[in-house]
Amino acid sequence: MYSMGKKRISTLVSWTLVFAWMAVIFLFSAQPAHESDGLSKSVTLFILRLAKRIVPSIELIFDVAILNYLVRKVAHFAVYFVLGVLTANALEISGVPTFKAFALALAICIVYAATDEIHQLFVPGRGSQIKDVLIDSAGAAVGIWGYYSIMKD
Numbered sequence: 001m002y003s004m005g006k007k008r009i010s011t012l013v014s015w016t017l018v019f020a021w022m023a024v025i026f027l028f029s030a031q032p033a034h035e036s037d038g039l040s041k042s043v044t045l046f047i048l049r050l051a052k053r054i055v056p057s058i059e060l061i062f063d064v065a066i067l068n069y070l071v072r073k074v075a076h077f078a079v080y081f082v083l084g085v086l087t088a089n090a091l092e093i094s095g096v097p098t099f100k101a102f103a104l105a106l107a108i109c110i111v112y113a114a115t116d117e118i119h120q121l122f123v124p125g126r127g128s129q130i131k132d133v134l135i136d137s138a139g140a141a142v143g144i145w146g147y148y149s150i151m152k153d
Contacts (some may be wrong), residue, residue: 021083022112029116033125041124044068074133077139084109084143102144109140
């Protein structure tokens with residue numbers, strides 16, 4: 001068992017990680033459209049270059065615009081997957097019972113995803129999309145589910 005001091009430190013660290021990750025998400029969302037698009041295009045081109053080494057005719061298979069769209073949506077899923085894991089962990093360490101923690105972690109992530117999309121309305125060239133909230137929420141749900149699946153073993 002944790003001593004009270006170690007438990008407090010673990011709780012503080014776990015919640016600090018949640019809020020730090022939320023700040024990372026906020027910073028990505030605060031990028032104007034041209035910066036955000038440039039970042040995702042550089043990731044897309046990296047993926048294409050890597051794929052081209054494996055399959056030289058890859059350019060005939062993938063449309064760069066479609067791949068870039070997929071990269072952006074996978075990024076949404078992935079960052080909220082991490083947020084879900086971190087939030088579930090923080091609630092677990094805080095002593096919240098599992099079912100309540102699962103529901104609360106999901107609610108926190110969904111609300112953050114929705115407010116993040118609203119935030120993007122105020123960023124030059126960006127917009128708000130409900131489908132992004134759904135993708136974010138799915139990523140968080142899978143992360144939370146995965147966390148509790150691993151923790152109960």
